[in-house]
Amino acid sequence: MRSQAHYISTAADPEPGGSPAEASGHPFRRGLLSMAFTELWERYSFYGLQGILSFYLLYTRADGGLAMDPAVAAGIVGAYGGAVYLSQILGAWLGDRLVSPQNMVLYGAVVITAGHVVLAFAPGLTGLGVGLVCIVLGTGALKTNITSIVGFVLDQNEDEGYRDAGFSYFYMAINIGAVVGPLTTGLAQNELGFHYGFGLAAIGMAAALVQYIASMKKLPERARTVNNPLPAGRRPLVALAALACLAAVGAAVAAGLLRAENLSTVVTVAALVAAAAYFLTMTTSSAVSADERRRILGYLPLFLASGMYFGFLFQKFTAISILITERIDLHIGGWRFPVAWVTTVSPLAAVLITPLIAKVWKSLGERQPGPVAKIAVGLIQIGCAYLFLLVISEATGKADIPLVLILLFMMAAGSSEVFVGPIGLSLATRIGPGTFRAQMVGLNFLTLALGSSLSGLLGQLFTSIDNASYFAVTAVCGIGIGSVLLAVRGPLGRLLTAGLDR
Template identity: 60%
Template sequence: MAFAELWERFSFYGLQSILAFYLLDALSEGGLGLPAAAAVGITGAYGGAVYLAQLLGAWAGERLVSPHALVLGGGIVIALGHTVLAVAPGLLGLGIGLVLIVLGTGALKTNITSIVGFILASESAAKKDAGFSYFYMAINTGAVLGPLTTGLAQNQWGFHVGFGLAAVGMVIALIQYVRSARFLPARASEVINPLPAATLRKALCIAVAALAVITLAALSGLLKAERLSMIVTVGTLITSAVYFTLILRSENVTTLERRRVSSYIPLFLSSALYFGLLFAKFTAISLLVKSRVDLSIGDWSFPVGWITMISSASGVAMLPVGAAIWKKMGARQPKAATKFAIGLVQIGLGFAFILVISALFDGTTIPFAYIVVFMFIMGSSEIFVGPIGLSLATQIAPKAFTAQMVAINFLTLALGSSLSGLLGQYFTAVSNNTYFLSLALGAVAAGLCLYAFRRPIHRSLYAGIGS
């Protein structure tokens, strides 16, 4: 399970690290030569669509197909998607490859986590923690190795070789997965809550209708690259509103549970904003690197795909530090809204730092070392938001909607990804200094506002469960 998940994360982060540059680079440089607004729109929409697809995959793994089958099928589709990207040129190959990867990741990601839970279901709490620690280590390993190797391959042999690496790794992982399938618990091959026949027919009709609408929109020109991030953002907001409405209006939710979920809404929005700023490394910062950063180190050029790895690696490195600090502080540690506020202020200060650097080197290239510092400030801020949001969602979830609250937490990533595409398009419309000033002020203001209202939020957020 861990090896398959490693290659899924390798796929996602490796592709994200070079996607914008592939879209931006001229045809003579091996890219597609798209306008900047279109390039960041596609990049942001791709990230958002991957997270949205995971919600559909989680539902399918519970109601339609067994988790085991979905993980196997999802891995095959991911490998096919990367193969298409590796061998098929032009926008058509890009579109087919990205859609396959989105669908495959949606099928694999949540269901492989469910299977790990099935495997460890009868183990002690200590063994469960150890098992999930190995699994999470695989996630982090893939998140770092993806940009590291994909970026190097792209730098040495071109984009298509970089795209193909994940296909090779996923095929190897699938071979091991199939050989190990006999050790999986029976529950992994069962549909836990299958849809009744009548409901299944209704679901299929809805799916066919949705596919028809998407096809018509594509043929009519509504799904232009520049609009994709906005479309995914609106879709994510609608999905989030439906989830919150479903929970808050349910008769199975108590008054205290409803109060906790309501107080989570400002944190949901704050988290989405935070991830929109963090994922700007895939969009606006890619544009900055492309146009203004000197990546030369002597006779060697630093791979562009490694830029995002600096942020991811700093986040991974700081996670055990953050965990140790929270453990040592115990009950004295800041509560969720305070941590979110700190994360927003820190990432805002990161944009303030790059604003100063941009102004100092106005009209000239920015030395690479300053981008490294900026990426470390951004990546290390994630300890205040990412793991805290996931933990909070499990703490405050109503008993009848535990899975749905975890899904809502993942929607902050989907919304942040698509928002990063919109922020990237904003980058193309204003000066660099105006952009960085806007994001710095916005992030710090949002963090301070959240901090100012932390006490009433916490009173409702932890009502009935303590802190």
Template identity: 50%
Template sequence: MALAVVPELAGVAIGLILIALGTGALKSNISSIVGMLYDEDRSKRDAGFSYFYMAINGGAALGPLLAGWTRSLGGFHAAFALAAVGMVAGLIQYSLKMRSLPARASIVQKPIDTPGLLRAVALAAGFVVVAAVAWQSGVVDSGNLTHVVALVSLAAAAAYFVTMFRSSEVTAQERRRLTGFLPLWVGCALYYGFLLQKFTTVSVFITDRVDIVVDGWEMPAEWLSTSSPLAVILLTPVVASLWTRMGDRQPPAALKYAIGFTIIGCAYLLMTALEMSNPGHTVPAFGVLAVLAIAGSSETFIGPTGLSLATRVAPERFKNQTVGVWLLALACGSLISGLFGTLFAEISNGAYFAVLGGAPLAVALVLALSAKRIDTLTR
């Protein structure tokens, strides 16, 4: 709502801060609650998280469509107001249904005491001061902000892993599970480095090379990005049903990751074929839409699986923190995506997308060969 009613830079700053705080409070906690629903039936855990992920992507698909349409009619403030209405509707729905959740979902396992709260506030205030000084001095600017945030996220994830491995409150079995979770966390960061290309280099490619005019009608640019979440929505019921039918015979998490990496690798190889068949010429919009849909469908095998695994292997003392660490993999993926982006300007488009297609296939092979060992560690 701040983005809708507060003008200019102040609205952007206030809105982004509130979004960050709200997302931080929501994402790790809601994922942990979903994990609680399947404590007694682990064979259905990945299927349950698949439907949870489908709901997330439902918003990701409707958001650009509705916000893009509203922006075209009433500007950005109207679009942000529409987003606020959607959030209020979600809050009402949660309030009405929260009584159906497991009883322990309302229990704070490790409530923060007053000294701990004061330390957290002091740490947050110190971080804000350091960030402000870095911005004013020019150490951090709009050109390197994304990389700085990603590096901070990587440092935070590393600190959490070290803390959990060294904690006396983490049992030997929980530490072993974290050992198996670590390579999949790295795999998740790599995966989102590939997937997030759709917001960077693929967006540049679309702007420069894709004709979005169909019979005189110009397709809104926001609509192109909806093919990825729509693919997740359409594929999720099929995949979730498959995991449910397979039960305890379903493939281990690392093998599901390998499937996802294979799919996204094939998507970028298709992009390579589109580029090479139209060198220097306009590329059909529907071809790129197909690439984005295939790339998006790969998330069905990695996103829900990673969330499910994070809630299952999380030490009792660090339930929400482990889910938070998994979410930090997305931020680290943005760093990897940016590093790939620097290569985009150095080589031809065809060669670049060939690299993006081949690299995930190599990761998929490594994960497939390591799947049995990783599964043993995470049990």
């Protein structure tokens, strides 16, 4: 397998004698740039909303919020994030069996835009519920299918070396949107109110929709076809199953079994069940070869470790948001630092550190760590970030924590994402079985579903124990899981490359 340094260097420089426009395999050719910008605006809207959502639930009504109990707010935010990514399993299946990926992305963008508009104009719990449900369903249709389309674009190049580079640039677009979104919506919320911030997120999603419609003609033919069409005779059964699921959810809500307090638990269980079903389906399918099966089994521990990692990272929207509202002084002179800007430091750090990490990989060449070791480094780093938070939390006692220290924590935690996020994306499209490509991408996004719902559970735990114990447990878990991955990186790496050219 070629080194990531090779991927980045070759991606930046086309073959001698050809300009970027002439190099048909250049990663930004034939739709990749358009997909990156579409994803940038979609992530702008998603993180623009997420940056202020938890504070909308936590703040008093006098400050424009809904004044929810912190444990309930953490559960809702964690469940919402988990449901967004969990729905992408359904979106991946639909894009593989019933509707072309190109149309799935289009329909999803329309529904997401509608959800943001509802949040901007409809106040209170009703607007919140309708808006979030629309965003969950729309994102489920869009996310895995747009990632699959990027894979189709990169598949047109015969040099496999472009794949990781292409996904690195695509992931950078995600992080740019994740930075600019909360910066602008956070400022709007700080100066004008929450619904103005929601309105900016709606504008960002509208921009993503326009960008995508303009780029549809540039996409490869594979994006316009259904990869594995569902036989017509089975479609009524699928429709009945969908109706039964909707009825079951409605009955659970009516019976009081599905409440704000237990939403994160329900979504966590659903994510684990969905992951188990996908792993079982792919490893037992007759269409999967022995080498493909080995690669899937090798991915299993990385899936669980990545889920835990994102659980720690996404606490910026749950436990850390609660900490910010309770113990961080946001005033700088007579000006109040926008609360959403605190969590924005996390993706900003990931964007800024990417070129430095690329240089490190280039200098190491073939000696750089493999994907297992990189994910392990990410876990250890975020564990150390929580260790730092433990120290400053204890050092300040019951006093406010200085803003600069929480920003340093966000930088340390956020920059660790470059060792986990893009590696998972690239692995999913490279090691997945040929007949389960879209589902493998959906499985990778399940790490985010698991992480988001776990962050809700962790946020609820944060409200019930002292800060020192909480940060100590989180730090030990991050460092411990990363250390175990480092110890088994050799055999896991061999499983992940079974049957592939090294």
